[in-house]
Amino acid sequence: MREKGWKEIPIGGLILEAGNAEEYKTGTWRTFRPVRDEEKCNHCLLCWIYCPDSSIIVEDGKIKDIRYDYCKGCGICAAECPVKAIEMVKESEFLKKGEE
């Protein structure tokens, strides 16, 4: 997202649209990334219930994906998972592999 100049933004730090927190991707704060093992996962949805950032994407009652845009890597999902299907992996590991 292009950062705007001082003449282009509302004064006083006002936010004029409701719900625009979605545009502010906070996932860059993450140090550990939760990685789900599809084979181990039993789709109990506990991670979805516990995730404080709504990062667990569910479709038709099943875990579809983890959305990393807002995931800060808190690790609650991995801690709560009863079948140990989520592993917290250091972001630096992905950097080494050249992945985003």
Next chain:
Amino acid sequence: MGKIVGLTGDETAAEAMRQINPDVVAAYPITPQTETVQRFSEFVADGEVSTEMIRVESEHSAMSACVGASAAGARAMTATSANGLALMWEIVYIASSCRLPITMFVVNRALSAPINIHCDHSDSMGARDAGWIQIYSEDCQEIYDNVIQALRIGENKEVLLPVMITFDGFIISHCTERVELLEDEEVRDFIGKYKNSYSLLDVDNPVTYGPLDLFDYYFEHKRQQIEAMEKAPPVIQRVGEEFGKLSGRNYSLMEEYKTEDANFIVLAAGSAAGTVKAAVEELREEGVKAGLLKIRVFRPFPVGKICQVLRKAEAVAILDRSASFGAQGGPIFLEVRSALFEEERRVPVVNYIYGLGGRDISIQQIKGVYRNLQKIADTGKVEKLVDFVGLRE
């Protein structure tokens, strides 16, 4: 044309508030501001205003309540002095940063310690970088006139900044003077109704006030505040002229008193300006071409106007009623001297710190300042750049 009455400074401030009839007033009592809010709360109790009066437990809460009220779209006012202003410090910055045109009387009083209830400008001068417009009043009439103009200035869409109206504690706040009042309707027509662009109570157009703002946008928001201050002088000038048409009393960023042909000019803010005028009168009778340049608006600082008036002078003295500890002189001195740096001809400028903690300053002492300016002009030498008036060695 309204009435001519005898009122103290505090009573004048309260009377102006009655005519303004603000939506919300939140305040906590502190000497010498107390009678302003005490008198106004009587107006509230007697039903003479429709103001929601919030009696808070501290000045920090007073300004917080004003911030909330103003963000909701209310016209909010408060008043304080010295330690009270110090206690509301955090929210003073938040009010200006959220661009909320709150109006506040600061009845100038010395900051503790040692504890002192009398006048100096250490309180409001300490808040000079807080992003508020600052207007200093010389007497009771100016308190009245300044606050009525303050609403129009702060609420102007080009400006949208809170405004501080100051007047000297006890010297003015507790001194009865002749004040010309406008009719209630005249005041209400002049100030109009306040409508803010983004109200917290407008549920159809929800907005967020005061969100987190880090290294990515905070700087840009501060730049906007600088811009608002730069837009303010022509607005202050226009409002002053319009008020002049209504009241017969014209206002500008500064007041020039016999500066036209003056060789020696003294700058002062607040009630001391009146004492300087008396000294100028006596000196003029003695054949000395003395003049006064009165600082009315200190924020935004009227650089251009100051240079224009001072560049012709032989010598200039700045009276500061506060010290800036560790700096080269008082706050007004530093700014005036800096403003004159770009001038082709170098005008000698000296500083006199006076009146701390309510210490009186006399006509004789001010004449002494003018005599020193004469000496500087005659010898071409400045012996003391920063000196003190009325201080015992």
